[in-house]
Amino acid sequence: MKKTLQRLRKRNYISYISFWIIVFLYFLAILADFIAPYPFNKQFRDYPLCPPTKIHFFDHNKKFHLRPFVYEVKLVNPALNQYEIVKERICPVYFFVKGEKKKILGIFPSTRNLFGTKEGKIFLFGTDMHGRDIFSRILYGARISLSIGIIGVSISFFLGFLIGGISGYFGGKIDNILMRLVEIFMMFPAFYLMLALRAVFPLNLSSFQIYLLIVIILSLIGWAGLARIIRGMVLSIKEEEYVLAAKSLGLSSFRIIFKHIIPNTFSYSITAITLSIPGYILGESTLSLLGLGIQEPYPSWGNMLSVCIGNLRVLSNAPWMLIPGLFIFLTIICFNFLGDGLRDVFDPKNW
Amino acid sequence: MRRYILNRLFQFIPLLIGMTFISFLIIQISPGDYFTQLKMNPEISPETIENMRKLFGLDRPVIIQYFYWLKNIFTFNLGESFSYHVPVSFLIKVRLKNTIALSIFSILLTWIISIPLGIYGAIKDKSFNERVLSFFAYIGISLPSFFIAMLVIFFISKTAILPLGGTTSIFYENASGFEKFIDYLKHLLVPGIILTLSGIGSLYRLMKNNFLEALNSPYIFTACAKGIPTYKIYFKHALRNAINPMITIFGYELSGILSGAGLVEIITGWPGMGRLVLEGVLSFDLYLVMASLLIGGILLIFGNLLADILLALVDPRVRLR
Numbered sequence: 001m002k003k004t005l006q007r008l009r010k011r012n013y014i015s016y017i018s019f020w021i022i023v024f025l026y027f028l029a030i031l032a033d034f035i036a037p038y039p040f041n042k043q044f045r046d047y048p049l050c051p052p053t054k055i056h057f058f059d060h061n062k063k064f065h066l067r068p069f070v071y072e073v074k075l076v077n078p079a080l081n082q083y084e085i086v087k088e089r090i091c092p093v094y095f096f097v098k099g100e101k102k103k104i105l106g107i108f109p110s111t112r113n114l115f116g117t118k119e120g121k122i123f124l125f126g127t128d129m130h131g132r133d134i135f136s137r138i139l140y141g142a143r144i145s146l147s148i149g150i151i152g153v154s155i156s157f158f159l160g161f162l163i164g165g166i167s168g169y170f171g172g173k174i175d176n177i178l179m180r181l182v183e184i185f186m187m188f189p190a191f192y193l194m195l196a197l198r199a200v201f202p203l204n205l206s207s208f209q210i211y212l213l214i215v216i217i218l219s220l221i222g223w224a225g226l227a228r229i230i231r232g233m234v235l236s237i238k239e240e241e242y243v244l245a246a247k248s249l250g251l252s253s254f255r256i257i258f259k260h261i262i263p264n265t266f267s268y269s270i271t272a273i274t275l276s277i278p279g280y281i282l283g284e285s286t287l288s289l290l291g292l293g294i295q296e297p298y299p300s301w302g303n304m305l306s307v308c309i310g311n312l313r314v315l316s317n318a319p320w321m322l323i324p325g326l327f328i329f330l331t332i333i334c335f336n337f338l339g340d341g342l343r344d345v346f347d348p349k350n351w
Numbered sequence: 352m353r354r355y356i357l358n359r360l361f362q363f364i365p366l367l368i369g370m371t372f373i374s375f376l377i378i379q380i381s382p383g384d385y386f387t388q389l390k391m392n393p394e395i396s397p398e399t400i401e402n403m404r405k406l407f408g409l410d411r412p413v414i415i416q417y418f419y420w421l422k423n424i425f426t427f428n429l430g431e432s433f434s435y436h437v438p439v440s441f442l443i444k445v446r447l448k449n450t451i452a453l454s455i456f457s458i459l460l461t462w463i464i465s466i467p468l469g470i471y472g473a474i475k476d477k478s479f480n481e482r483v484l485s486f487f488a489y490i491g492i493s494l495p496s497f498f499i500a501m502l503v504i505f506f507i508s509k510t511a512i513l514p515l516g517g518t519t520s521i522f523y524e525n526a527s528g529f530e531k532f533i534d535y536l537k538h539l540l541v542p543g544i545i546l547t548l549s550g551i552g553s554l555y556r557l558m559k560n561n562f563l564e565a566l567n568s569p570y571i572f573t574a575c576a577k578g579i580p581t582y583k584i585y586f587k588h589a590l591r592n593a594i595n596p597m598i599t600i601f602g603y604e605l606s607g608i609l610s611g612a613g614l615v616e617i618i619t620g621w622p623g624m625g626r627l628v629l630e631g632v633l634s635f636d637l638y639l640v641m642a643s644l645l646i647g648g649i650l651l652i653f654g655n656l657l658a659d660i661l662l663a664l665v666d667p668r669v670r671l672r
Contacts, residue, residue, distance in 0.1 A: 188370065192643060195631075202635075316505065322498070325497075329493055329494050332493045336489070
């Protein structure tokens with residue numbers, strides 16, 4: 001792990017940075033309770049579609065404040081959601097400010113937030129139509145959007161290893177049948193297959209059930225491509241001499257596949273995993289975006305964007321509603337960079 | 352050549368059967384069937400429903416039901432939509448036209464733009480321009496298509512240079528044939544551009560890599576040594592070899608384009624198959640969803656077949672195999 005990172009840093013600095021950005025995003029997601037200034041479902045009814053709060057060091061008299069502050073804002077035109085800055089009201093930003101009661105990581109009870117204001121409100125990315133803080137919702141949404149990638153890819157890979165391994169090792173009829181099955185799954189356009197699988201289940205499920213359902217749907221779509229990649233790798237590895245040695249020692253096929261062949265595909269698999277995670281994040285976002293995934297009030301990056309569909313007024317007046325999309329983009333580009341970098345590092349040509 | 356095409360056609364038959372079987376399985380595992388909905392309707396007597404069940408073979412074992420369903424599909428009887436109360440095939444016919452128009456438009460645009468760019472990138476490899484192009488290609492690959500759609504819509508809502516939503520303007524009915532076409536094209540432009548933007552990145556990268564690989568081959572070296580003019584080397588020797596893998600990729604890309612089109616249709620309000628499927632899912636209209644899934648799959652199969660034929664046309668090695 002450490003060696004790989006060092007090599008990554010030397011060969012491909014962008015992927016090295018991407019790796020740390022990804023780690024940072026997961027860190028934000030895990031500590032969302034603590035970092036987010038407000039709970040994800042807290043509605044500030046007086047602040048619908050409030051633009052992002054600017055953090056200042058100089059007040060309107062050009063006086064410098066060491067402690068950054070925000071101005072209080074007031075809704076002046078509720079019909080157009082126009083806000084005005086109240087220049088007299090300066091609200092300093094404090095660290096470890098008291099907020100709502102919650103449990104950090106679900107264990108440690110606490111009332112402190114990483115940052116916040118004592119008076120006034122701080123909406124780093126603005127608020128949505130119900131006056132909920134988008135920054136906080138993005139952090140909580142990251143939990144769903146980022147974890148689905150990891151869990152989905154693990155299930156897909158389990159299926160992929162199982163079917164690809166068996167198919168590649170035994171070959172012949174089994175290979176033929178399994179690969180036809182893979183082809184059939186790959187022949188459906190992913191978007192249609194996703195919606196069709198979603199259509200089988202009722203629309204109103206509990207949020208946990210929906211989470212599980214999304215994971216299952218996405219892994220059902222994703223396994224086929226991975227199985228094909230792994231089959232290819234197994235096909236080439238099975239000709240190696242140590243496999244022959246294992247065979248002549250009388251090991252069972254199962255043991256040979258999973259103890260000797262599959263571990264040798266790991267370096268390729270890690271690249272493939274990294275490059276396929278964006279697909280899962282996109283799948284979740286798409287489903288949630290269309291209102292078929294994670295339901296309100298729970299945030300996910302996808303369902304936070306759903307107000308932007310067919311709602312030109314919101315889109316043109318409150319472009320900060322698009323910020324969750326930037327986070328999806330950032331995550332995906334980082335995974336892509338990291339995957340490309342890993343491929344470089346694991347490529348024996350480059351050693 | 353003919354033998355090759357026939358061969359490919361035969362290979363697609365088991366695939367087609369498998370696809371219909373999986374579509375059918377998905378209907379089967381979902382709770383309830385076509386008639387659970389009808390049972391709710393007090394105007395229809397239980398006897399009628401029982402008779403219809405017999406007619407559709409729903410009282411038989413699952414495997415036999417499958418063959419009934421298959422028979423219906425081959426006669427383009429895809430069942431009836433619960434929510435629209437019209438045959439599914441009728442609904443799909445209207446929408447399919449729009450989806451195919453959108454897909455073909457964006458495929459053409461994507462290829463016209465990214466192939467020359469890819470060649471340029473490969474020739475000027477590691478230059479400043481190439482780096483800028485590759486950077487944007489990377490961003491294009493990583494931007495979700497729905498996010499591109501939202502950005503484009505945001506831009507259009509600010510400038511109002513192109514019509515948004517639907518396929519036609521209000522004056523469409525009184526317009527002449529040519530004006531109708533132009534109007535349709537104008538409406539096609541927004542979803543088409545969005546889909547193109549989301550596809551250009553990956554195609555550019557593939558083309559660049561293929562062309563680079565071709566340029567580094569020994570036969571190019573030989574051609575150079577023989578003093579063949581550079582443009583001839585690029586467009587006669589390298590391009591021909593670089594384009595073959597692209598045609599194979601075309602078949603795979605099609606899946607992404609159909610999926611992308613579905614999503615972009617929903618966001619931009621283009622009445623295509625994607626919107627239809629979503630409406631079907633939201634109103635629990637199973638036959639509609641399954642038929643769309645099947646049609647999507649069949650489109651892909653034909654797309655792949657087309658790619659195979661094209662490949663055979665340009666590559667004699669494939670043709671003679």
